[in-house]
Amino acid sequence: MEKSDVHQLEHGQNVPGRRDDSPRDMGESNEKGLVPVHTLLEDHEIATMSEAHKEYILQRHGTLELDPMPDMNDADPYNWPNWKKRTNLILVAFHAMMGTFTAASIQSAFEPISVDLGVSIQRASYLTSLVIAIIGAAPLFWRPLANRYGRRPIFLISLICSLIGNVGCAKSPSYATMGLCRAITAFFICPAGAIGSAVVAECFFKHERARYMGIWTVMVTLGVPTAPFIFGFVAYRVGYRWIYWILACTNAVQFILYVFLGPETRYMRSGARHEVSSFRQEYFYFKRIDPTPLRFWDFIQPLSFVTKPCVFLPACAYAMTFLWGSIMITIEIPQLYVEYFHFNTQQIGLQNISIILGSLIGEQFGGVLSDQWMVRRERAIKRQPSYEWRLWLSYFGYLLTIAGVVIFLVCTEQAGTHWNVRPLVGAAFAAAGVQIVTTTVFTYAVDCYRVEAGSVGVFITFVRQVWGFIGPFWFPQILAKIGLPASSGVATAMIVGVSVVSTVLVQWKGKSWRGATSVL
Structure with a gap:
């Protein structure tokens, strides 16, 4: 050449x-x-490639048809055995879940918190909104540090400091103190929720990326409904402050597991063997990995994706879908169900089963079927399809989300003071739709900019969390002013106007926007 x-x-x-x-x-x-x-x-x-390198790759993987091509080094995450990759991914995905899990942990306990600290239920909900906002912004700080010093030390620091923050929440005597400790916890718990996309891209080849990206994204999504489901029982049986003690204990267990089972995935690919042993490089090499000097630009670089439509538009589409299909439903259940049905924290927590089931079902379409969707297209046209082909699945997600939100709001209004399961069926539909969109959007954006997978994850998380932070401040007002059925019309208009239109634009112009790196 x-x-x-x-x-x-x-x-x-x-x-x-x-x-x-x-x-x-x-x-x-x-x-x-x-x-x-x-x-x-x-x-x-x-x-x-040298003959020795080819022989090494063939022995490890049985083929040279790999994207990307690994180094001739056992420390290269692409060369790890599958059990090691998957174990590490589970740790990172669970860590990512703990971000949204921590944010949503007190949702079932807004009423007892308001009574204990002497504030309104809506003001108690701001303790969740605060965490949502910080989880969106803080990864801008962690990403460059994780790129220079590695993922492992950042994750370990994250867990130790999150533990301290949760202990502070458990002992907080006032609303202001609890808000401060929640902010500290949010700042430190968030790295895996944003740079987890980089970990997936660093360990798994392109042909399997959507499947494993889906594991990470579904855990992020499941954190929202799983926390109130579990902690509704805790708040009702032993008091809401035990929520924070359990979170602290979970952080401690995570830290121990990371020490033994969470190797370093940040790897500087050079095409040659490294002098440092693979075991030391993965578990005990805490020196700087990337010698590139840190600059102020590195901390705001992910925001530059606002100028790249193949990331910005899908991020907006995902954020709007997540706002209505996930945040609105999980935030409003504790408020609406207390007002309409006079539920206690345990009963409110149980409502989240539908969201959990919907998310798990949706992931089967967004993750596993997403890869199959691309493979079948490649076989049909006898060449690799464009990345935009994957986005066809997202329309199914938008339809499910819209249907779910409409069913949830309309059926809640119709229920009056008598609970029935119909609103929760809508919540399950919405959760399935959100998960399909989540995996599809993240995988598409990372495919377009694989080398910058960490920045892509930070940017998409930032956009999602900004919308998620704003929502709880105006959801109660709009629902009260125009009513639940009419609010479903607002949700439909916003999802169609932002999510659907953005996806259509990306499918139409995406190939030229990103430089035409694949063919239709």
Whole structure:
């Protein structure tokens, strides 16, 4: 390959010049006679690999058709055995869940908190809104540190300091003190919820990424309904302050598990063996990994994705769907169900079973079927489909979310003072829809900018949490002013106007926006 071609590849351009009778070209050239960049890069990598490197890869993976191509080094996460990758992913995904889990942990206990601290129920709900906001902004601080010093030390610091913050919440004598301790906990618990996308991209090849990205995203989603489901019992049986003690104990167990089972996934790929042993590099190498100097720009760089439509528009689409299909329902259940049905914390917690089930069902479409969707398209057209093809699944998610929100609000209004299960059926539909959109959007954005997967995750989390923070301040007012049925119309209009329209635009222009790095 000529140097000029390599230069073009590095800048995300297609280049001509490959013979049409080459076996790897069959069915892959587009209508302009250009070959997809991913194919040329893959061929160039294989052609420049040493025989020892090829033998190592074949022994490890049984094929050279890998994207990306791993180093000849056991410490490269792509070369880890599957059990090790999956164990680490479970730890990171659970850690990510603990962010939203911590935010939602007191949702079933708004009433006892308001009585204990002498504030209104709506003001008690601000203890959740505060955490939502910080979880969105704090990853901007953690991402560059995790890139320079590694994921492992950041995760360990995160858990120790979160433990301290939760103990402070348990001992807080006033609303202000509890708000401060909740803020401290939120600041430290959030890294895995944003840079978990980078961990997935660092460990799993492209053809399996949606499946494992789905595990991480579904855990983030499940944190919202699972916390009030569990802690509704805790608040009712032993008092809401035990919520914080349990969170602190959970952080301690996580820390211990990370020490033994959470290796470092940040790896500087060089194409050669490293002098440091793989075991030491994964578990005991706490020195700086990336020597690049830290700059102020590094802390705000993820926000630059606002200029990249293939990330910004899907982030907006996801945030609006998450706002109505997840945040609104989980925030309003503790308030509406106390007003309408006079439920206690335990009864309110039980309502979240429907959201948990809906999220798990939705992940089967958003994760596993998403990969199959792409593979079947590739077989049908005999070449790799564009990344935008994955987004077709998101429309099913939008429809489910809209239907679920409408059913939840309308059926809650119709129930009067007599509880029935119909609103919860709507909540399950909405949760399934949100999860389909979550996995689809995250996987699409990371596919477009895999090298910047950490920044992509931080940016999407930022957009989602900003909307999630604002929502609880105006949800009660709009529901009270125009009523629940009319509010479902507002939700439908906002999801269609933001989520659906944004996705249509990305599917229409996404290929040109991101540099045409794949073919239809």
